[in-house]
Amino acid sequence: MSGDESTMAGRIVAVTGGGSGIGAACAEVIASRGAIVAVLDINVDQASIVAARIGGMAFPLDVSDEQNVVSAMTMVERQLGPIAAGVTAAGIVQAPDPPDELDMAVYDRIYTINHRGTYLSLREIARHMLPRRKGSLVAISSVTARRSTPLHAYGPGKAAVTNLVAGLACEWGRAGLRVNAVEPGYTRTPALQAQIDLGNRDVALMEENSALGRLIEPAEIGAAVAFLLSDDASAVTGLSMAVDAGFYGAGSWAPYGGVRKH
Numbered sequence: 499m500s501g502d503e504s505t506m507a508g509r510i511v512a513v514t515g516g517g518s519g520i521g522a523a524c525a526e527v528i529a530s531r532g533a534i535v536a537v538l539d540i541n542v543d544q545a546s547i548v549a550a551r552i553g554g555m556a557f558p559l560d561v562s563d564e565q566n567v568v569s570a571m572t573m574v575e576r577q578l579g580p581i582a583a584g585v586t587a588a589g590i591v592q593a594p595d596p597p598d599e600l601d602m603a604v605y606d607r608i609y610t611i612n613h614r615g616t617y618l619s620l621r622e623i624a625r626h627m628l629p630r631r632k633g634s635l636v637a638i639s640s641v642t643a644r645r646s647t648p649l650h651a652y653g654p655g656k657a658a659v660t661n662l663v664a665g666l667a668c669e670w671g672r673a674g675l676r677v678n679a680v681e682p683g684y685t686r687t688p689a690l691q692a693q694i695d696l697g698n699r700d701v702a703l704m705e706e707n708s709a710l711g712r713l714i715e716p717a718e719i720g721a722a723v724a725f726l727l728s729d730d731a732s733a734v735t736g737l738s739m740a741v742d743a744g745f746y747g748a749g750s751w752a753p754y755g756g757v758r759k760h
């Protein structure tokens with residue numbers, strides 16, 4: 499098997515949160531490998547811009563609304579045909595509020611979109627794939643899944659996504675479906691930029707706390723997602739793969755003066 503476009507050519511791929519950032523980059527990379535991409539987003543104007551750029555089709559989707567997720571995936575199949583693969587990148591970020599200042603409405607919204615919305619999206623895409631006994635799914639988790647941060651709703655919600663893909667991989671593996679996740683480190687997207695602009699993230703510190711000494715480009719997440727979706731990863735399932743510029747590794751270097759500079 500090859501990593502060239504033949505592994506994705508002509509396949510219909512549904513990407514939630516495809517209107518911006520990591521989702522848009524996933525849509526672009528996957529389309530560049532020959533797939534036909536359904537770009538699903540609550541911001542349908544943004545989804546339409548991405549879809550036009552990559553020759554895909556835009557669909558409105560609100561992952562916080564169960565019925566909306568059900569009808570959106572049915573609509574994708576009706577308009578484009580059988581979904582061969584899915585990426586769940588719809589999500590929202592969080593300010594680093596201490597627990598006593600974290601509004602429970604914000605907490606609920608983060609869980610509803612990032613965890614419940616991921617679950618619903620995977621479930622609905624899988625519902626279409628299961629009778630065909632073939633399909634591949636990738637959820638976007640985060641490095642906050644495995645390291646504590648002051649993001650007390652976002653981080654545990656991402657840990658739940660990492661746990662979820664392992665469970666769903668076992669649930670559906672014998673039915674021919676693979677389910678994986680990517681855990682991105684700090685990735686240059688509009689959502690991260692907004693947090694930087696608000697003073698909630700420090701670029702120099704994010705760069706310092708990585709082996710590579712830099713942030714990640716959305717297309718680098720897209721490339722990892724495309725690998726996991728493709729037949730090149732035919733024996734990979736239940737995995738959450740870090741694409742973190744070495745964030746996990748670098749964390750324990752601080753007492754030694756940080757990662758070695760060359």
Ligand SMILES: NC(=O)c1ccc[n+]([C@@H]2O[C@H](COP(=O)([O-])OP(=O)(O)OC[C@H]3O[C@@H](n4cnc5c(N)ncnc54)[C@H](O)[C@@H]3O)[C@@H](O)[C@H]2O)c1
Pocket residue numbers: 514515516517518519520521538539540541544559560561562587588589590591611612615638639640641681682683684685686687688689690
């Ligand atoms: N940027 C990072 O550093 C980073 C790191 C780790 C994980 N992530 C994760 O990557 C995913 C994408 O984040 P991003 O940084 O690209 O953000 P982004 O804001 O650029 O893109 C997120 C997209 O999701 C859409 N969306 C939000 N709520 C939705 C809903 N209810 N229904 C459907 N679509 C909805 C938005 O409209 C937007 O187009 C998120 O799950 C985020 O948690 C990002």
